[in-house]
Amino acid sequence: MGEYVIEMLNITKDFPGIRANDDITLRLRRGEIHALLGENGAGKSTLMSVLFGLYQPEGGVIKKDGDVVHIKDPNDANALHIGMVHQHFKLVEIFTVLENIILGVEPNKMGFLQKKEAHRRVVELSERYGLKIDPDALIEDISVGMQQRVEILKMLYRDNEILIFDEPTAVLTPQEIDELMGIMRSFAAEGKSILFITHKLNEIMAVADRCTVLRKGKCVGTVDVKDTDKVKLSRMMVGRDVDFIVEKDDAKPGKTVLEIKNLTVPSKAHKNNAVKNVSFNVRAGEIVCLAGIEGNGQTEFVYALTGLEKPSAGRITLKGEPIVQIGHKRGLQSSASLDKTKPILMPIRHRSKLGMSHIPEDRQKYGLVLDYSLEENLVLQRYWEPEFQNKGFIRKDQVREYADRLIRQYDIRSGQGPVTPARSMSGGNQQKAIVAREIDKNPELLVAVQPTRGLDVGAIEYIHHQLIAARDNGKAVLLVSLELDEVINVSDRILVMYEGEIVGAFDPKDITVQELGLYMAGAKRQSNESEAYSA
């Protein structure tokens, strides 16, 4: 047996009008973790789809243990012990974990399922690798992290030796990412070989042995991770230097734009409140970051602020105008007279007119109408303005002109320009379209929720610059983020949210990532809250 378990030699894959993989060679050693790095659209997924048998390459050969193999479909890949965890999981929602794992290789006696035997094996595998799952839970009821563990167990159950992970960390929380890294290391130690698609440099530095970099369909090179660093890798990936530290001047905060008092939002998942009595202000010309681990009430907070959900109590004013004012029997110590006034719950359209922009957390669920074209999406918040309609008729030429300008100005890339269906655009460019739309609305308050989730370093850098430019234009920016680097780098003020409460307020210059992590995890909290808010 040779050094390489898989060799993909001179692979070329064409799609109509575009060469997705151009003469790419990738060699995978036995027992190594091999990262595949590249920007959105560099051809990583295509290359792995070729290996997994989803595409047939126009040129090049694939060798397994030195012998040429032809992989015509995923069944062939499976027979060669190649397994893949897709970015979007391939699970049957209404089946149990166990049923999903055995799907396609069901142990049976004369057509009758032998679940007991399968159950025993799955439990044994999950214990051996520390992949915590509940074999009898339904997929639709379990967390994304557990769904991924189910996908990994599917590969193990099929005795796969070559494991492909397609951007596995995009959907995970920081803790789950650490866990996954540990699991990947234990696989490698056992002699399994791992191909790990990602555009997160930290993860490559942490876990990979070697790294192959793709750019625009071409192979830039393969490097040993121990001989390189993040700066070199990012230069290989993007083709230029990338700023990790965002250059920005000190904030010059002006008037208070957003004022939140005693906001309480009920939870849909459990009986407790998701947001508990939260108060803070955001001023013009500053970026306030609401940091926290996912599921600590940030989502509900943003929904209540932007009008997608109804809070149970509290008061929010935007530019001095109340947009939410709901009293309850106790708790509103600050303004006892609130109980008597009529509750206010301003509709979303009015909040938007008043100057609120919202880059939503889930871009496909809220941010875009995927079946609409790019231009139709770019006017989603403004189609009713006189600029874009006349007596109820859409002014298509104006819309086109506006879309063309945004596409140019914000460098939104798509196949067919303004008429491209949003569904067919890459995630990064979908996000750019939303950012362009929301910033170009010229808001007084920009609410940006995880605006860089799932994007490559180039796009992240771009969006950070846009946020800071908005701040420098005197806008108030409320950034909600899970990424510690982003929190520290971009914001002027950090508020940490833990279990629905603000547990600390910091100047990013005075706090380290480690300390911030302790607050986010609930291990520490500032005692004097009133001092915290005035920071």
Add this chain to the structure above:
Amino acid sequence: MKLKQLFPRSRFQGAGFQSFLASAVSIGFGLVFGMILLVCFNISYSGQGFISLISAGFSSSDKFAKVLYQAAPLIMTGLSVGFAFQTGLFNIGATGQYTVGSAFALIGAIELQLPWYVCLLLAMVGGAIWGVFPGLFKALFNVHEVITSIMFNWIGVFSVNFVIVNLSQMLAKDWGLAQMDRTAPLDAANPSAILPKLGLDKLLGSNYMNIGIFIAILFAILMYIILSKTTFGYELKACGFNRNASEYAGVNSKRSIVFSMVIAGALSGLGGGLYYLAGTGQYSLLKALASMGFNGIPVALLASSNPLGTIFSALFISYIQVGGDSMQPEFVREIIDIIISVIIYLSAFSLLMRSVIAKWISPQKAVAEVEQALPDETAAENSTESEATTL
């Protein structure tokens, strides 16, 4: 060229043309299969039967008038279903809305002795009322519109029967005619409620001819304008494609859903009005659902829910039905119905056919639908271009 203008390139380049081609191919398959069935049922008359099936509609001006006469209500129910589709709703209640619309029109015509245009308005009101309930249930309680509208189909039929029997002069027997289970013929009860014929009946030599088909075409154009040119249509479609995103954009999605169903109901209701105010048909007290409403579903599917395409798909289905009628007596009624159903059924495969044709015409799009890796690649392509321009 003109054909392409009729089927606008809304989303993709030439998508409208692809839809048209898909429908045409599906119809072709349907006809071939119909021919096979004819051979199976009665080989000696099969050739003759097939010829009359596909040519009867043009064989005489009277038959042609009948094609137009039946097409008018079909266009309306097709528009109703298609409009709801485009706004994310499955209006399987077209038949109930059609029945209630018919009843409102006939009550206006016979019981209240109103002129035809008021009766048509009443038909729309009736259909709209029958559309508003499923809309409200969907918007407020998230009850699926298919369930409510199926229930309302039956409630509609029996309520209409109940009301008509209990009014003083609705039935033919109230006007001294022998028929027990039918409403009074309009030429006896209220000739002013019959749709104007504008001399077209004399031109084509047929009593079936009136302005109904033009009203239907007018509404098809109107729906096309609303859906593709107005902010109102933009909101309704956004809400249909993605309710969350439309709410995020400040659209009142509950209102949109109710509006969609009301409009869909009014369209179906008007279809009922157009059919019965032609003066040639009498409403009979049935214990079954009117097929005109359900036939709106294949009409809409065949037209890919495009309002302008609906005109042609309704004409086609009406044409086939008239052709089927002329196959008697060599073929019995039931067999003709089977053949027509098979043709319509296969015609509705146009959606499937469209993806095949899309793959055939431009493989790129088909691949994009199958694998999402490709959009990334097009992004890469563009980045290469943009880099070239900056250099």
